[in-house]
Amino acid sequence: MVTVAQLVQNVLTEGNFDATEPQALQWLSRRHELICARSKCFRKNLEVGPTVAGTRSYAVPAEVVEIHEVQVTSSPETGSLGVPYGAAKHSDIAEGALGYIWLGGLYLAVGGGIYTRGYGATGEDKLSLYPTPTENGLQIKVFAVCRPEDLTVGEDAGLKIPPEFADALVSGAIATGLSRLEARGDLAAEHESRFAQACDELRGQTAKRFRGSGPATIRVIGFNA
Amino acid sequence: MAVSGLTRLVLQDLSGGMFPSLAPELIPADGAFEITNGLLDEENVVYRRGGTTYLSPLASGSVRLFWSGYLKHGEQQTILLSTGGSFRLTSTGEHVTIGAPGPAVLTRPQVFQGILYLPGGNTWDGESAGSARNGEHYAVAGNRLLVAEGSKVAFSNVPKAEGEALTFEANNFHQLPGGVRITGMEGLRTSCVVFTTQGIWIIGGLNHNLTDEAGNVQQTLDRYSADAVLWGTTGIAGWAGGLIVPCKDNIWLMELGVSSEKAAPFRSISGPIQSTYRSYVAQGYQPGAAYVYRGHYFLPLLSGDTHIDTLVCRLDSPKMPWTRLKGFGAKVAAYAYDGTRLLGALTGSSVTLKLAYFEPNSEVAADADGSAHPFSVTTRDIATGNLVPNTVMKARLSYRMRGSLGAKSFRGGAEWGGFFWNEKDWGEEGETFIEEAQPVSLSMGFNATSFAGAEWGEFNWGESAWASTGGSFTVLEGTAPPDPEALTPHVWRVGRKVRYARVNISLSGPASDLSIRALELFIRPTGRTI
Numbered sequence: 001m002v003t004v005a006q007l008v009q010n011v012l013t014e015g016n017f018d019a020t021e022p023q024a025l026q027w028l029s030r031r032h033e034l035i036c037a038r039s040k041c042f043r044k045n046l047e048v049g050p051t052v053a054g055t056r057s058y059a060v061p062a063e064v065v066e067i068h069e070v071q072v073t074s075s076p077e078t079g080s081l082g083v084p085y086g087a088a089k090h091s092d093i094a095e096g097a098l099g100y101i102w103l104g105g106l107y108l109a110v111g112g113g114i115y116t117r118g119y120g121a122t123g124e125d126k127l128s129l130y131p132t133p134t135e136n137g138l139q140i141k142v143f144a145v146c147r148p149e150d151l152t153v154g155e156d157a158g159l160k161i162p163p164e165f166a167d168a169l170v171s172g173a174i175a176t177g178l179s180r181l182e183a184r185g186d187l188a189a190e191h192e193s194r195f196a197q198a199c200d201e202l203r204g205q206t207a208k209r210f211r212g213s214g215p216a217t218i219r220v221i222g223f224n225a
Numbered sequence: 226m227a228v229s230g231l232t233r234l235v236l237q238d239l240s241g242g243m244f245p246s247l248a249p250e251l252i253p254a255d256g257a258f259e260i261t262n263g264l265l266d267e268e269n270v271v272y273r274r275g276g277t278t279y280l281s282p283l284a285s286g287s288v289r290l291f292w293s294g295y296l297k298h299g300e301q302q303t304i305l306l307s308t309g310g311s312f313r314l315t316s317t318g319e320h321v322t323i324g325a326p327g328p329a330v331l332t333r334p335q336v337f338q339g340i341l342y343l344p345g346g347n348t349w350d351g352e353s354a355g356s357a358r359n360g361e362h363y364a365v366a367g368n369r370l371l372v373a374e375g376s377k378v379a380f381s382n383v384p385k386a387e388g389e390a391l392t393f394e395a396n397n398f399h400q401l402p403g404g405v406r407i408t409g410m411e412g413l414r415t416s417c418v419v420f421t422t423q424g425i426w427i428i429g430g431l432n433h434n435l436t437d438e439a440g441n442v443q444q445t446l447d448r449y450s451a452d453a454v455l456w457g458t459t460g461i462a463g464w465a466g467g468l469i470v471p472c473k474d475n476i477w478l479m480e481l482g483v484s485s486e487k488a489a490p491f492r493s494i495s496g497p498i499q500s501t502y503r504s505y506v507a508q509g510y511q512p513g514a515a516y517v518y519r520g521h522y523f524l525p526l527l528s529g530d531t532h533i534d535t536l537v538c539r540l541d542s543p544k545m546p547w548t549r550l551k552g553f554g555a556k557v558a559a560y561a562y563d564g565t566r567l568l569g570a571l572t573g574s575s576v577t578l579k580l581a582y583f584e585p586n587s588e589v590a591a592d593a594d595g596s597a598h599p600f601s602v603t604t605r606d607i608a609t610g611n612l613v614p615n616t617v618m619k620a621r622l623s624y625r626m627r628g629s630l631g632a633k634s635f636r637g638g639a640e641w642g643g644f645f646w647n648e649k650d651w652g653e654e655g656e657t658f659i660e661e662a663q664p665v666s667l668s669m670g671f672n673a674t675s676f677a678g679a680e681w682g683e684f685n686w687g688e689s690a691w692a693s694t695g696g697s698f699t700v701l702e703g704t705a706p707p708d709p710e711a712l713t714p715h716v717w718r719v720g721r722k723v724r725y726a727r728v729n730i731s732l733s734g735p736a737s738d739l740s741i742r743a744l745e746l747f748i749r750p751t752g753r754t755i
Contacts, residue, residue: 012720013720016718017720018721182722182749182752183751184750184751184752185752186230186752
């Protein structure tokens with residue numbers, strides 16, 4: 001099993017850097033965040049809210065990179081599942097207020113709506129819902145790609161990538177060291193390339209994990225059979 | 226050939242010896258900052274000096290004279306005069322008490338016609354003590370005995386027959402002008418070099434009478450130097466027709482001309498160790514009885530009966546490199562050569578040793594007291610490139626090293642011929658006698674700074690000792706094992722980003738054969754220019 005301490009030693013030893021362990025750890029943390037962001041491999045189910053009647057926008061945790069799904073429970077008593085909200089453009093909120101948005105389906109029966117990401121007056125990350133919730137206490141569940149916490153020696157659970165990509169993480173940190181500490185972009189290029197390849201590979205692996213086979217195709221003779 | 230992206234710096238030549246007095250980044254490419262217990266062989270490879278064995282472990286006070294040679298009576302003999310008595314040493318180190326008068330201080334004797342002359346007018350002819358013209362210093366030149374008395378040098382007649390008594394005619398003297406006092410004398414071919422409180426004089430033409438029949442002066446009195454003042458007469462040694470003279474400012478090589486007796490210009494040989502040497506002078510130390518052996522000048526430095534240091538200069542190398550000796554076997558106050566081996570009398574105890582400095586082998590991997598004399602080489606500051614800090618990734622050392630055979634133990638069954646009677650009880654059935662090697666290894670320290678002690682340019686002379694090896698070294702992980710064939714260089718991981726790199730190589734354990742071949746540093750140059 002790969003540990004954070006091992007990764008730090010690998011960076012210092014294999015990169016032959018005159019750097020401290022905290023510095024190497026910082027390089028690893030940044031690269032860890034980068035590989036997670038590029039590959040979208042670290043995803044979480046988060047709770048945002050609960051709803052407050054008349055409040056449209058809710059703070060999004062700083063760790064969220066990309067929201068893939070939003071569900072809002074239709075009543076405070078509902079269990080873990082909520083009603084999915086559709087992803088919309090930022091301008092849809094304002095257009096919805098003017099009645100330009102039509103919500104169909106089971107909306108009238110079970111609720112639902114759309115969501116967008118926005119920013120508050122001081123730039124804070126917000127999740128906006130339309131229609132504006134009229135009940136208090138409804139759970140807003142968000143399924144999102146997140147960025148991991150900084151790595152800490154001894155807390156190996158903080159590593160959010162599969163162990164087979166640990167070497168690439170070390171390569172990325174070495175590339176950072178070579179570029180920034182030694183100004184040797186030429187030597188860093190090889191390590192940077194390895195890191196980028198690993199990001200692509202992990203993104204592909206992640207995509208396969210979350211991609212279903214899709215709807216079943218019905219073959220119609222003369223049409224698609 | 227450098228690996229792509231790496232620069233390789235090689236340090237192979239240490240023929241310049243050590244330069245403890247120079248700023249480390251200014252030490253020449255063929256020099257080191259410090260070489261301890263290392264000597265340079267004919268190929269200018271640094272090797273660890275051999276150890277020592279006892280000639281006699283008997284302590285007999287502080288040594289005052291240690292000499293070996295032929296006297297009128299008793300043929301070749303080794304004389305030890307100490308505060309504890311006067312002895313002739315047999316070849317096995319046995320002390321035979323003799324009646325020679327002991328000098329009050331450490332002394333270099335002069336021998337003329339088989340008689341040992343000691344300061345104060347005492348003599349020893351190998352059999353009995355005697356007296357001679359009283360003088361503070363004696364010298365032999367031009368087949369005469371010269372005696373220094375204050376500022377006057379009297380010289381004897383030239384003996385016409387063996388054993389003829391020396392006479393000093395009333396007018397046979399030279400009065401040195403200038404209000405000086407004589408501090409030492411030494412014969413140099415047919416001249417006598419006279420050291421005074423105000424420079425050096427040479428009395429030439431001693432193979433002639435003072436004047437000829439017509440009254441023309443045939444001997445000369447020249448002032449050779451007005452400012453070179455002798456540090457200690459015991460530090461004078463002869464070499465290759467000249468004299469090695471430790472003066473208070475430098476150590477000089479004095480020679481006379483090849484085709485004439487004209488004195489040649491002095492040549493300073495203490496340049497590399499100048500600050501160290503001058504600091505010893507400033508601290509009031511004294512030179513021990515220096516000696517030249519196998520083209521090496523051994524200069525002990527003493528503080529009373531305490532040994533401070535031993536500096537060694539290889540005179541037969543054009544660069545005259547210096548190294549230093551440490552350890553039990555280096556605490557010699559006086560040396561002697563008995564025709565077959567170099568001997569030393571230790572400071573403060575007069576314990577006598579056989580010095581195998583130039584013949585390191587498994588028998589003398591340690592000194593006589595069993596201690597493994599340390600060996601270390603501290604390199605100069607090596608610029609890593611472009612005067613900017615670059616990362617030193619690895620260091621690789623080529624060396625030859627053999628361990629030493631140490632304790633004997635019994636294992637397995639006793640081998641026929643391998644058991645030494647009376648040393649151990651006959652082993653139990655199934656035991657074998659085996660000699661085991663003592664562990665030896667080389668470690669490497671790395672440093673990027675200059676001195677931990679005195680800073681260059683901020684040291685006030687005479688106030689304290691110049692910093693020793695300078696700076697603390699970070700010991701790198703791993704040690705180099707013995708490599709008798711010098712086929713497997715050892716690599717240490719360094720991983721330090723420095724402008725100047727300095728390396729210390731030190732030995733742990735008693736190696737019987739250790740020489741340093743080459744040091745390589747593998748450097749990853751930075752892309753920065755400042």
